[in-house]
Amino acid sequence: MIDTPFAFPDGDEIPVFVEKMAGQVRFFDDGAFIMHLLGRGVSLDDDRKTKFIRNLAEPNGVLLTDMGELEIWAPQENAPPAFAKYMATMLALSRWEVDQNGVSTDTSLFLDEVAMCLKAWKSGVPLGDGQDFTGVSGHVYKMDYQFDGAAVLAIGTHPATVGATAKKLLDIRAETQNRHLKILLIIDDRRDADTAKSEGLILDSLSNVMMMTQLQRRAQAYNHPH
Template sequence: MNCEALIRNLGFRCREVRSASRRGPVYALDTPFHFPDGEAFTLYAVPHAPQVVELSDNGDTLMHLMGLGFPLDDRRRWRGLRDLCEKLHLSLEERGDVRTQLYSDDLASGIEQFGYFMHAVCEWEVEHRGLTDHDHVFIDEVEVHLRAWKPDLTITRDISAYGASGSPRKFDFLHGDTLVDAVRPSSQKTGAELRKVLDVANGDDERPILVIMDDRSDAQRAREETAILATVARVMQMSALIRHAPVVSAIRSH
């Protein structure tokens, strides 16, 4: 056993790779970090000016999430990822790569930043991986009714709030000053929502939280899940939201 073998056994490996966009060397650093499905996370180090190096994920994080079906092809949906990067002093570029520049002597701190980044991304992925096409349609429906209910309030999609854990917690909307999530009734989603709401409630974010529960296909199940969530947040049934938005209801009934 020696230092080189020890580093290799910890999961770090470095190899030079070719880049079509630059003439100089690019080094791929295989790390021990993995996404929840086992896909490895690789960092790319690009030397710039003397003693300056750029670390980048080469867009792999965004491509990984999109490959799982997350609707991130629209840059307007990158807000949560961008907020996380800013908190960790990383930048999310227009091409979708996460990067930072630092002096060579600070390389260890840069790798540490990406370690925190990977941990937060993996938590977010596990929390949201169960979303189906029906969930995304429901979220879009909730947005339409929220706009009709209170048209003077601004709505922003995909907002992050930071809880006591320090990890970003994504909400579907910011409606005025209220964090809003659209939830379809299931024990798995209720459990995830409980953890999220409690984390944010125990942090420094004082914005109110509203959960819209879809009660249209299984009213009894929706009532059961609502009773649990109502202990920590305000919950509104989707049928009630529709009644609050008569213009939308009238249009959809024709």
């Protein structure tokens, strides 16, 4: 295994394994990228959902195997360019993930903050893991938390995130069995309150929108009653 200074948006190290065989060298991830995405709640249960990985990998000569491994083979003397192509693929996948989240490495930190505030706001109410919901398209979406009878989703204000969230909520809402589902959407408005407010107005028809600053105030009010 080769150590590199590179990491995925949530801090997981980008994996690089190397093996030599009959004058050939192979750089591969041992299935770690797929496992990383599954750990983030990304659904990858058919070829259609892994197509984006192949689209980013194959131009660099990197293949996604049936075992879910990303790999590139090269003659031993061509190891440096093969390594560069492998790293270019992994960094492209990391960038893709950032675009999906619409935020940088602080996604998990924001989710932790939301969890703390929800617990402080209603201390007697248990905070559960997010459940999966199937949209009318058949896509399965994982929510961040389950709290007080509502599915909770926490997002930033990046346009890619807002667009993806609107699409996700529309898909979920269009499925008959989700018609009465309560969704609490928490938007991080601390960096750009104006953008958060306008995005909140768009998403308000699909969920119950609360700004992070509002949630923080409620959490503090509960902790410090007058």
